[in-house]
Amino acid sequence: MSVFVVLYFACLIIASCLAAFYEKRGPFILLFSLTLVSFILGIVGGTGALRFVAIAAAVLAFAAGVAFCFREFLVVLLPTKIGKELKTAPLTAAFGLFVIFTYAIAAIFAPWIAPYGESEVIASSFAPADENMLLGADQLGRDMFSRIIYGARNSVGLALAATIAAFFLGAAAGLLAATKGGWFDQFMGRFADVIMSIPSLIFALLMLSIFGPQVFVIIVAVAIIYAPRVFRLTRAVAGNVVVMDYIEAAKLRGEKDSYLIRREILPNSTAPLIAEFGLEFCFVFLLVAGLSFLGLGIQPPTADWGSMVRENATLISFGDITPLIPAAAIALLTVAVNFVVDWMLFRSSGLKE
The missing domain is CATH 1.10.3720.10 (MetI-like)
Known part of the structure; x- marks a missing residue:
């Protein structure tokens, strides 16, 4: 049994116990259900399946944290009446607002955010990603x-x-x-x-x-x-x-x-x-x-x-x-x-x- 598996289940069990101790019913059910599912996946898929679950849980936790911070930011920034409405918004809606806001910023300030022009050829076809091209090049060598x-x-x-x-x-x-x-x-x-x-x-x-x-x-x-x-x-x-x-x-x-x-x-x-x-x-x-x-x-x-x-x-x-x-x-x-x-x-x- 690897160190990762031990730490993974230890974190889940400790978090489940803390949720149960502080009578947080929703988080406890979620964490302990994740523990049981991880136990089954660990038997079937091994360490690779557990790593995938851990990455997925980390991504979801990060998205929830970003959504919570963005919602609180809007509550403070916007007028009181609108802020009260946003205060009651679920994290899914706050995450959706954050994504829409991000897309709007990218669309409005595209010429300043993008390092190259949309039709500018800067490399060979399908060039791999490097320090100049974060995602590589397309079929014509564009970023x-x-x-x-x-x-x-x-x-x-x-x-x-x-x-x-x-x-x-x-x-x-x-x-x-x-x-x-x-x-x-x-x-x-x-x-x-x-x-x-x-x-x-x-x-x-x-x-x-x-x-x-x-x-x-x-x-x-x-x-x-x-x-x-x-x-x-x-x-x-x-x-x-x-x-x-x-x-x-x-x-x-x-x-x-x-x-x-x-x-x-x-x-x-x-x-x-x-x-x-x-x-x-x-x-x-x-x-x-x-x-x-x-x-x-x-x-x-x-x-x-x-x-x-x-x-x-x-x-x-x-x-x-x-x-x-x-x-x-x-x-x-x-x-x-x-x-x-x-x-x-x-x-x-x-x-x-």
């Missing part, structure tokens, strides 16, 4: 780290622009349909059903094949694809508001539809719509990355995470995980946004822990 930093600006920026366009169209149509009703409501509902019946990827590929893989075409295609989803939710939420007594009172006062939407309906529909915006961003982000992977998204030499996975996929055959780094960046942002959306949905639902 992978710099391209990932610039990819945060291009990939996330395009997905955000497309999400805003889809959300604006869908939310505006849904609010008008709920306010006006009648034939306009029926027409918009059936039109949305027709658009939603078309597979999103096939529709996007068709439009990009006809009009070309340009940024404007991508934004329009994505907006057409996802606007009906936003319309359905907005229509459902606003439909529950327009039947309220204060809406009827506003109509009797002679208020116009624009006033009803701006001052009465929209303020009472904000929470679910904000959560829906986060979910739509995840869907749009994955669709844009998929289009880039297929070669119909952002075109080279512009850095894009989806195209970076395709361009460097050859390295996987040689055991190099470099192509997985942009894929991990896509997955991390998607998970982070979902963490924040889950918290916002919990708050808007009115449930209490």
Whole structure:
């Protein structure tokens, strides 16, 4: 039995005993369950399995610590009312906010953070990592780290622009349909059903094949694809508001539809719509990355995470995980946004822990 195994189980047992002594039920169950699982994994997989569990636990503990510190930082920095709301946020939501903040910093300050330009050739093809290139070079000899930093600006920026366009169209149509009703409501509902019946990827590929893989075409295609989803939710939420007594009172006062939407309906529909915006961003982000992977998204030499996975996929055959780094960046942002959306949905639902 190695020294690592002895120290590993000693730390788990001591931590479990301390949690039980101080009557911390949740941490005790977690730590002792990890001890039992580690015992089984140690028998089956040996020291290698225990090292993997230890690394995974260390990464999770580090992420939890970063999330806690970032949440406390926001509580101190932001106004009192917002700080109180953030104080109750779970660590998963705080971690999601930290990841989103990190991506935003990378996107905004990409020219100052990246050591090289996104299309600058500085080495040979697939050059290994060294003191000048943290992640090595791609198939043309461009710095992978710099391209990932610039990819945060291009990939996330395009997905955000497309999400805003889809959300604006869908939310505006849904609010008008709920306010006006009648034939306009029926027409918009059936039109949305027709658009939603078309597979999103096939529709996007068709439009990009006809009009070309340009940024404007991508934004329009994505907006057409996802606007009906936003319309359905907005229509459902606003439909529950327009039947309220204060809406009827506003109509009797002679208020116009624009006033009803701006001052009465929209303020009472904000929470679910904000959560829906986060979910739509995840869907749009994955669709844009998929289009880039297929070669119909952002075109080279512009850095894009989806195209970076395709361009460097050859390295996987040689055991190099470099192509997985942009894929991990896509997955991390998607998970982070979902963490924040889950918290916002919990708050808007009115449930209490």
